[in-house]
Amino acid sequence: MIRFLVRRAAWFAFTVWAVITIAFFLMRAVPGGPFSSERRLPPSIEAAVEARYHLDWPLWKQYLQMLGPLNLDERGWFGDSTRVTGGVLAADLGPSLQHRDVTVNEVLAQSLPISLALGSVALFWALTLGLSGGLIAALWPGGKLDHAARALSTLGLALPNFVIASLLVLSCAIAFRLFPVAGWGSAAHLVLPGFALGVPFGAYVARLFRAGLLEALAHDCVRTARAKGVPRARIVWRHAMPSALMPVISFLGPAAAGILTGSLVIEKIFAIPGTGSHFVASALNRDYALAMGVTLVYTVLVYGLNVLVDVAYTLLDPRIDLERDA
Amino acid sequence: MSREQSSGGGWFREADYDLMLTELERSAPTSLWSEVRRRFREQRAARWSARLLMVLALLAFFAPLLPLPSPAAMRLAGAPHAPVAPWSEFVNQRYEPVYGPLGALDRALVATRQKLFGKTQLGSWLGTDTKGRDTLARILWGSRTSLLVALCAALTSLSLGVAWGALAGLSGGRVDNLMMRALDVLQSIPTIFVVIFLLSFLNAPSAALGGARLLSREQVFFLVIGAVSWLSMARVVRGQVLALRSAPYVEAARAQGASLVWIVRKHVWPNVLPVVGVYVTLTLPAVILYEAFLSFLGLGVEAPNVSWGVLAADGAEALSPLVSSWWLVAAPSTALAATLLALGLVGDGLRDALDLRRGER
Amino acid sequence: MSLLEVRNLRVRFETARGWVQAVDSVSFDLDAGESLALVGESGSGKSVTAMALVSLLPRPPAVIETGEARFDGRNLLALGERELRRVRGREIGFVFQDPSTSLHPLMTLGEQLTEALRVHEKVSQRVARARAIEALAEVGIAEPDARVDSYPHELSGGMRQRALIAMALMCRPKLLIADEPTTALDVTVQAQILELLRELQRRHGLAILLITHDLGLVADFARRVHVMYAGSIVESASASELFARPAHPYTLGLLRSVPTLATSLEHPLSTIPGSAPDPTKSVHGCPFRPRCGFALASCESSRPPLLPPLGLQRAAALLSAQGSRRSACFESARVAAEART
Ligand SMILES: Nc1ncnc2c1ncn2[C@@H]1O[C@H](COP(=O)(O)OP(=O)(O)OP(=O)(O)O)[C@@H](O)[C@H]1O
Ligand code: SF4
């Protein structure tokens, strides 16, 4: 168990490091810098600004400073004695190049909770719709409800989240004025965006869950349970459900990744000041620090959730031998 | 596939891949093709979807030839115009040729169109956007982007993906291991973020190149689509080849001294083909969605070119509680949704026809 | 009165290829504490017969056309789902063929064992657990108090089958239906499991309906044997009679395909030629005719009824006091005569 977790953690750390490194060198390899393209600054000022953000340092030094663990601050090498470490390893992402006088940490601290809230609401919708739809469809396979649920899930899978979002805005918010269409502030602001973001995943969950339930209900061990006189409700709940949930659980990792990606679009449509909006903007503006921060956050989230789902999966299925499978 | 590496890429290809592997485990060797074709035709939804897709592809290809307004011609006064029903204005004479840079074939098509129809163009059946550009024309021209993207993805996954997977599966051992590791690495990068990086960095005008771009945005775009679309296909093909290699009847053939080429032609290829087919039908909607997604974020095709993602984004932008230009949202959304739905149904139908989903009915 | 009286049970499946008469007019009796074997090759309808009794068949496609199954005075086939549920597990226990798939892979043995108890009797978790451990011990599982918390994959095939038997007996049923309980196991374990069943039967006065395709198992297990072919019972006799003097060509074929000490060069093992009839086609005459070495022209025109074998009554009466043997063959006497040589 411990070995399993350690290995997962090592993989995780390696991936994060690889992504940071690739992102860093990709950003620097491309011509143009944060202050070179649009705003044509006088050379002297540009030099001063670049010096302020250490853009005049050699690349390896910038990389080390960004990564930590050495704190190569203004005075070069090891900096002052108060802070020995810095950079990513100390969770310090430095100042934003684009937003003056704001650190990347501050930008993230402000926007990340919003994105996470949005993601949670989306996940909630996905699971609620998906599990209930799949359950209803599987309880009466071939029936009217089953057909309806399957048609809906096919539709939900086919509709991109931004289409759903636009349609929602069009119908719900403008025509009926039920929920706010845009902006941020109250929980009600999250209902529509979360729904739009969650629906495609809900559709997929419904499919997975229906197929899983039907397969589980046809399994020999359900016949054993019936022969014991176990009521149908308990068979569905206790016997079929756990097996049917396994594929859903393993889908949660990719789903979380998809929801995070999807939030880029949804935040744009609903004008939600989340992290997603910073992602594209920072890349376009060559805000190296912010882009790195956002990439890092997303990688950690996507990977962290995946590892979490993997661990949960392995724990839930007693047949998986952790030592061997790790 | 080790599960830890499965988080990159489009979520839905990954998940579908898993689902498909379970289906494959249940599937018997493929039945006769004629049988498959018959069973496919028996499915009404899939059949109609296939027809719809065919019509859409034709419309997309011949869009320059149709008597449409040109997609970039603006009519600012009073824009956006609401849809005009075909029966109140079927055609008008306001056609002006305003096109972006066109390829040779498209130029010829446009020239033919001008000869055929002159100044005649269809009325704004689907309204115009905020700049007075005709929605129907833009949707049809936009569908060409989707078609191109689909072609690009299909070609890379059919060539690179199949070749990679088949090679890995057939060689086995260390070569296989190495090739799969490479896939793992490629797939473990959260693609969407790299894509955004690539797009935003690679195609920005650079001072070093004298204001020119490294690659045009479209080039980058297709590069990216191609690069991400073959990974899962390689995995699927490899898995199938590997399973077939150790199938008893293939081992028997090998024991009797059948050559590798013969085995591949007689046993492996016929059994891999349906899987490849099904997988293409899974890949296409995913990349079309991907394109729309990137375009929506402003990272896809650039004006004056259009794509459904761009149209949907414009529509979403035009939405406000005051002016509801519903057609700007509804029209591209419907086009996109109908196409994706049709592709999904064709895929489902194909899977049913191949009997890969017995457990799911 | 018998514990279980099955009369004229007919079950068919409605499939895409037309309907399949899986069970055709099956009748038998089983007394309390008695053991009865249902023997036949694969697809002969043994499992369907057993599962029809407690409505475990998937419906659709299964349809129970006619029949009656009196168990303790009630007709099981007329009971509603709620009453049936009270019979299943509490009065009739079931053991299935494949112990590796019949246990739930994600539930501990303990939970699966106590489930029946907690469904049928109001017992506390603690009592149920204690009884589960007791039951595991009774079926001969070592360290039952540790095993109660294991998952099925941690057990060997034989242990899983023992656990399944323990599970079926948790509520002390009067009847145990064991559907090929040993088919998936290797030979030594088979013998152990059968021995265990016999032991439990003695101890609890359990009636056992043993389903198997292996006549060899039946010999010293069941008092009465019913041989099934293509959905019908073709021969019914006490075990000793059946082995001494089979009166149906199919039984004779089965017996000759069982290896015994007597198998030698003069009496080589044989197999029954041909295969079971296509169940979607209804047949005229004797269903065994295409494979029968005794067939005469008359066998083609009408179906032989299940009757005391003609010309054998006297011999049968000598062999068994009950004299209740029956065979569905026009040529029973010839078959019996052949069997003796
Ligand atoms: N769910 C079903 N759908 C259709 N036909 C079925 C179904 N279950 C059983 N049958 C048919 O019923 C007949 C009897 O099957 P049954 O399972 O009773 O055989 P069996 O004697 O138990 O054989 P085995 O020794 O293989 O278990 C078979 O011919 C089979 O085709
Ligand atoms: S009735 Fe005729 S065909 Fe049928 S088993 Fe007897 S001898 Fe054979």
Ligand SMILES: [Mg+2]
């Ligand atoms: Mg059976």
